[in-house]
Amino acid sequence: MPFDFIIVGAGLAGITxxxxxxxxxxxxxxxxxxxxxIGGNCYDFINENGTRINKYGPHIFHTDNNLVYNYLSLFTMWDRHSHKILFKCDDTMVPVPFNFISIDKILPKEAEEIKSALLDKYDVKSKIPIKELVESENKHIKKLGDTIYEIFSKHLKKVYNINDNEIIEFIDKLLPFRTSYDCRYYENVYQAIPREGYTNMFNNMLSNHNITVMLNTNYHDIIKIDHKNKKIYFEDEEFEGHLIFTGMIDEFFEYKFGKLPYRSSILINEIIENDTFQDNAVIYYPEEYHFSRITDYKYLCGDYLESTTIQLEYPVEYDITSEEENVPFYCVPLEKNKEIFKKYRKLSEEYENITFIGRLTEYETLQMDEVVEKVLKLISEKFTGLSTEY
Ligand SMILES: Cc1cc2nc3c(=O)[nH]c(=O)nc-3n(C[C@H](O)[C@H](O)[C@H](O)COP(=O)(O)OP(=O)(O)OC[C@H]3O[C@@H](n4cnc5c(N)ncnc54)[C@H](O)[C@@H]3O)c2cc1C
Structure with a gap:
């Protein structure tokens, strides 16, 4: 057997x-x-227009973790990018996360009363959970909470295809309100995009003669897992090395406890013969639009072209058997799904020669820095012994 390790999945987790x-x-x-x-959902490429776009939606690297930033900086230079997101509400564009500017836009008549009620209770630059606003006894603060909740719940119902009872579970996950005029989406110290793109960074990470990548290869075609005896067979021979699995944990266990639902997206790219299409890199759209957001890549790729490429994202049901909707984009973080996940997680701990890492084995919407941090830590603890403390 020429390999010490087999890794399923050439996404960020598998590559790290x-x-x-x-x-x-x-x-x-x-x-x-x-x-x-390679690259999983972070994969990017240069299209026929000469614009670098992310195949699966815009990706901005952001972190406060020096170790993770320094680690990835071994493989790429960066272009700083201070990310902003707008939400289309009726005829106006509102900064997300919602802040004092958002109040001026969505509740202009009561804006001053709401702001002073907030500042009577909270410090400047506070982050207030939307649930706290909704449950406030102050009528101005409650009005703000109810308005934000309504805007987001309609949007999330579209993205996740969930009902009124289920959306209540999302209230704790909404981005908190900010008592400031700061419109940056992320507050992290490092916010950047690899200068030559994510795929280039990944190729640099993989450029070692010890690493072989087989594309277009579903692991089922090569690897068989004997779940009863916890043995791995590679091309019909027992594999004595270690397997690192970064795919979907329910698929690995043959859906023993049921399927973990995912949402997928269809992304449509259009070249626009204008310098820019919209006033911001990303704009979210409310429920009356079939797409959930539009990305204008002129703001992300830093090219000097006179045209731009936009990307419309349409939420759809994930279907592993479909040609188009077979990429798991977003897990559906409802309690009932987490209960299923916990069973898979517990079972996975019984497999000593298999390590489960990455967002699909955690059934979580992990950001890139979280994935890298977790992988470096786990690989260090189990194999390399290198310190991951900064
Ligand atoms: C639309 C979108 C936007 C995002 N934006 C950001 C952002 O701006 N900033 C940020 O920090 N994070 C962002 N993320 C999160 C980021 O994409 C993830 O953190 C990262 O991709 C996780 O990497 P991973 O390797 O765990 O998973 P994945 O990228 O999903 O990689 C898993 C890999 O395993 C492969 N695989 C699965 N099953 C099999 C099988 N049976 N056989 C062989 N291979 C298999 C898959 O094809 C895939 O390549 C975003 C995610 C999405 C969906």
């Missing part, structure tokens, strides 16, 4: 693990990837 094992431990690693490219 492969890089560490090959470069730090000089191990031979095989990565199996079912798509026709």
């Amino acid at each position: 693990a492969a890089e560490e094992l090959a470069n730090v431990m000089n191990k031979k690693v095989l990565i199996l990837e079912k798509r026709d490219h």
